[in-house]
Amino acid sequence: MISKYLGFDSDYIIIGLAVLVVILLVLWIVNIVQIKSLKKNYKVFMSGKNAKTLEDTLIKRLDEVEHLLKANAANEKNIKKIFANMKYTYQKIGLVKYDAFHEMGGKLSFSLALLNETNDGFVLNAVHSREGCYTYIKEIIDGNSVLVLAEEEQEALDMAKNSRS
Structure with missing residues (x-):
C-alpha cells in the first residue's frame, strides 16, 4: 500500500x-x-x-x-x-726554504709563517750561515707586518694567507 x-x-x-x-x-x-x-x-x-x-x-x-x-x-x-678557541689557533701555514748566501750548498735557511683564522700570527725567519744560525720573528696583524718583510718572508706569508683554514 x-x-x-x-x-x-x-x-x-x-x-x-x-x-x-x-x-x-x-x-x-x-x-x-x-x-x-x-x-x-x-x-x-x-x-x-x-x-x-x-x-x-x-x-x-x-x-x-x-x-x-x-x-x-x-x-x-x-x-x-x-x-x-679554533679562531685563535695557528691553522694557516706557509714555509719557504732557501739558500741565504748561495755558498752553503743547500737550502738550510727558511721562512715560516703561522696565521690564525683572522690572519694574525707571525713570520719566523731562520738564516743559516757558516758562522751560525740567526732567527728573526715578525708579528703579523690582519695579514700585514709593521716591519718590512724579506722576499722569502713575504712569500711564506702569502702562502699562509692563501692556505685553506
Whole structure:
C-alpha cells in the first residue's frame, strides 16, 4: 500500500535490504578476522613478560634517553667552545726554504709563517750561515707586518694567507 503512494514496487526495497544485509555480513566477518589477528599479536607481545617487568624496561629506557640528551647537550657546548678557541689557533701555514748566501750548498735557511683564522700570527725567519744560525720573528696583524718583510718572508706569508683554514 505504501508502494502505491511512493510510486515504486516493494520488491525493489526487499532486494535492496537483502544486498545491504549481505554487505554488513561480509564486513562483520572481516572485522572478526582482524580482531582474532590483533588478539594473537597481543598474546605474542605479552607472553613471558608481566606488566611489572615491562614497566621496568620502559623506565630504564627513558632514563637512558634522558642521559643521552644530557650528554648531547654537553657535547654541543664543548663543540661550540672548541670552535670559539679554533679562531685563535695557528691553522694557516706557509714555509719557504732557501739558500741565504748561495755558498752553503743547500737550502738550510727558511721562512715560516703561522696565521690564525683572522690572519694574525707571525713570520719566523731562520738564516743559516757558516758562522751560525740567526732567527728573526715578525708579528703579523690582519695579514700585514709593521716591519718590512724579506722576499722569502713575504712569500711564506702569502702562502699562509692563501692556505685553506
